[in-house]
Amino acid sequence: MDISVVIPLYNEDESLPELTAWIARVMQEHRFTYEVVFVDDGSTDNSWAVIEDLKKQYPAIRAIKFRRNYGKSAALNVAFEAAQGDVVITMDADLQDSPDEIPELYRRIKEEKFDLISGWKKKRYDPVTKTIPTKLFNAATRRMSGIKLNDFNCGLKAYRKDVIKTIEVYGEMHRYIPVIAKWAGFKKIGEQVVEHRARKYGVTKFGLSRFINGFLDLLSIFFVGKFGKRPMHFFGSLGVLSFLMGTFMALWLIGEKLYHLSAGIPYRRDVTDQPLFYIALVAIIVGSQLFLTGFVAELVTRNAPERNQYLIERELH
Template sequence: MAETEQQQPDIDLSVVVPLLNEEHSLAKLAEKVEEALSESFRFELIFVDDGSTDHSWKEIEQLSQKCNWVHGIRFLRNYGKSTALQAGFERSRGRYVATMDADLQDDPFEIPEMIRMIKEEGYHLVSGWKKERHDPLSKTIPSRFFNKVTSWVTGIKLNDFNCGIKAYKREVIENIHLYGELHRYIPLLAKWEGYDKIGEKVVKHHSRKFGKTKFGLSRFMHGFLDLVSLVFVNNYLQRPMHFFGTIGVLLLVVGGIINLYLAIDKIVYGAILGDRPLLLLGVMLMVLGAQIFSIGFLGELFFKNRREHRDPNIKETV
């Protein structure tokens, strides 16, 4: 059994596990985590119950009563994996932080080697790679496509961005903030904060024993939309006029040239303009350009404001 918090308050490693309706997996997961980590680390295990409707929280309470190193956070409703991870990060106390899923598909015996890579090889974070997956094709094929595109867009050479098992230096998780579905892009968020030493380790992936996967087509689409949004916000958050202003001015210029041409045609040649579609196009381009330019101007006025986010409504902790 690992040393208790009272005996050894200095924590080497915090393991954060977000979960939703995984009551049958939690006791076995805690047992495996203790077996994998107790000899090498002073550790804590933080379960974040993201609004489960089964008996997951009851299991967490029972585990926390038996094991001083088990802690729990319970949300009043479902907020999503990113918010659950963020809550776990804020509760954690370890010099290093690891994350893993609660469905027993991730293997906690991979964590010590990932921490060694951070300590000895100088990585800021190490991400797992489920090279041999035990998932249905409906999940593996979209995931491979998603990872290829994400690696190409971000320039980060990882094969499995969405792998649940990862390890971090504490300073990394202290300098990023997760919301929405951004847990997929923690390596990218870390890179933008200057933590660009990102490693990857092939990890074991076990078949799901209990429950069912939460993966679906909507999550796949949300992932790509989040990537587009994230790249855009990073590039233009502090200079929105560079994006909107450029488009707006371009449309204004094109619309102005069209209308100038029509005005000359009217004045010099007496052309009738009322039935010419080009007039409508020129006016529409100028109006649209002015509107887009105004969006950029308003963005410049508010760029210092941070994105608003609601903190989760935590029901109880143990």
């Protein structure tokens, strides 16, 4: 099978017939073998009934329905497990992504050998309350990940099959799939300017909480990807640095007092009278705690069942 089109949806019953017909038309024009994988993320409208009716007309449709709303990441993760196409295209169900982009995305994956291509909605029709947070989010993600993409969260993406069968998406991590793919060893990541269409049906699902949660997930991705298998390198390094700084300050205070006493220079009677003493004490305690945290995390990591699971690209026997 050439292409799997993965479409997570939540309360999009109005747009599904038009979107499905559009996808089918593009596939027939380019003679692709394909499937459309809908994941109904606990919709409360008639989305599932619409999908059931569409299935009678379009046999290429496959569909999964959640009992409740789990979020886009969960929907994508389940769809990735089910997808069978050599190239997997993800798009939103609200008609803001154009199926006409599919042939070029497919060509670039197959001919230019990209692992992942992310769409870039260069001209957007979203309100300012969404575009400004999105720009800030993209800038922070570029800075932390080193991936030069302008639009990490574009729903329209193309993947080589190996990518979606290797990565796991959870929480709000769908925003960071390029980052997850990079940490998994898929480094040929490209970008393509795509059309962004004004919303025709329904209302946006974007909220401020998603932006905040997305930033926290970015920190998680960065930490787990860099130190997930060696937490002692992170906590231990900070712990040793803090402990040594505190010890140096404490020794400095003691040495300073001994010098003043031996030279007969007036000096405070107690070292504890100085604020620097308490800073040194806190630094030593924090350093010890960070080191112990790294040690415990290392023990947990070593006993985890996936501690020696590595991503092997190919083998020769």
